[in-house]
Amino acid sequence: MRGSPAFLLPFTSVAPTWPAFFYGVVALEVKNAYAQRPGDLQGYGKAFVVSEDQKLDWSDSFAIRAQPPEARHLSYWPTHPHTFSKTHIVIFVASIRKSFEDYSSEFMQVTRSVVTFVAKTLHIDTKLMEDKYVSRVLKMNYYHPCMSMAEKLIRDGRHGAWIPVKPHPKALLVNVGDFLEIMSNGTYKSIEHRVKINATQERLSISAFHIPVFDGINSPVTHIAKDKVLYKTMMI
Ligand SMILES: O=C(O)CCC(=O)C(=O)O
Numbered sequence: 001m002r003g004s005p006a007f008l009l010p011f012t013s014v015a016p017t018w019p020a021f022f023y024g025v026v027a028l029e030v031k032n033a034y035a036q037r038p039g040d041l042q043g044y045g046k047a048f049v050v051s052e053d054q055k056l057d058w059s060d061s062f063a064i065r066a067q068p069p070e071a072r073h074l075s076y077w078p079t080h081p082h083t084f085s086k087t088h089i090v091i092f093v094a095s096i097r098k099s100f101e102d103y104s105s106e107f108m109q110v111t112r113s114v115v116t117f118v119a120k121t122l123h124i125d126t127k128l129m130e131d132k133y134v135s136r137v138l139k140m141n142y143y144h145p146c147m148s149m150a151e152k153l154i155r156d157g158r159h160g161a162w163i164p165v166k167p168h169p170k171a172l173l174v175n176v177g178d179f180l181e182i183m184s185n186g187t188y189k190s191i192e193h194r195v196k197i198n199a200t201q202e203r204l205s206i207s208a209f210h211i212p213v214f215d216g217i218n219s220p221v222t223h224i225a226k227d228k229v230l231y232k233t234m235m236i
């Protein structure tokens with residue numbers, strides 16, 4: 001999505017607080033107080049670590065469930081100023097929790113625009129998607145520099161090759177996930193993606209996952225799939 005400053009505005013609320021969390025200003029013991037707990041993807045740490053032999057993501061990450069508000073686990077939300085190193089407290093002029101809240105609620109507007117747009121292209125009632133897609137996970141990623149190239153890559157489904165995506169300073173990148181692929185009966189394809197890191201500069205990114213409410217059902221919307229239903233109905 002390109003162009004509108006309104007889409008870029010939310011980033012300003014987290015930009016002053018989040019980079020500092022990763023830059024070594026915050027002591028590891030403090031970050032570990034927000035470490036992921038078994039069975040949860042929220043918190044500080046690496047998700048999907050199932051074996052000591054697997055390759056780990058290069059990034060340092062921190063994830064929280066931010067929407068709907070009643071789904072928040074505030075024990076994962078860093079507080080200010082108590083938990084940060086006293087010598088660097090000046091950096092955290094804004095409360096980190098507040099920055100999260102502001103970012104997340106402003107981002108809901110962006111999400112609504114995206115969902116409305118997608119619903120229109122599928123000729124389905126916007127409500128149908130709004131009601132399903134109500135949960136939001138925010139994930140901050142910090143990639144240390146490394147002797148490599150900086151790029152975002154997506155996999156070309158037809159040829160299996162990785163294609164570099166040049167970031168546009170006035171654009172948000174929207175990746176399609178599996179749930180939308182199923183719901184749209186394959187009209188939207190879930191995109192495999194990965195990131196290459198920079199040789200000399202760290203990379204910071206914020207992913208906003210817009211996901212269906214848990215304990216729900218996801219299935220191809222009937223009128224889209226009238227010729228052939230390509231996906232099974234699944235519980236989330
Ligand atoms: O750093 C990026 O641009 C990608 C992040 C991402 O894909 C993720 O957090 O799942």
Ligand SMILES: [Fe+2]
Binds near residue numbers: 193207
């Ligand atoms: Fe991703």
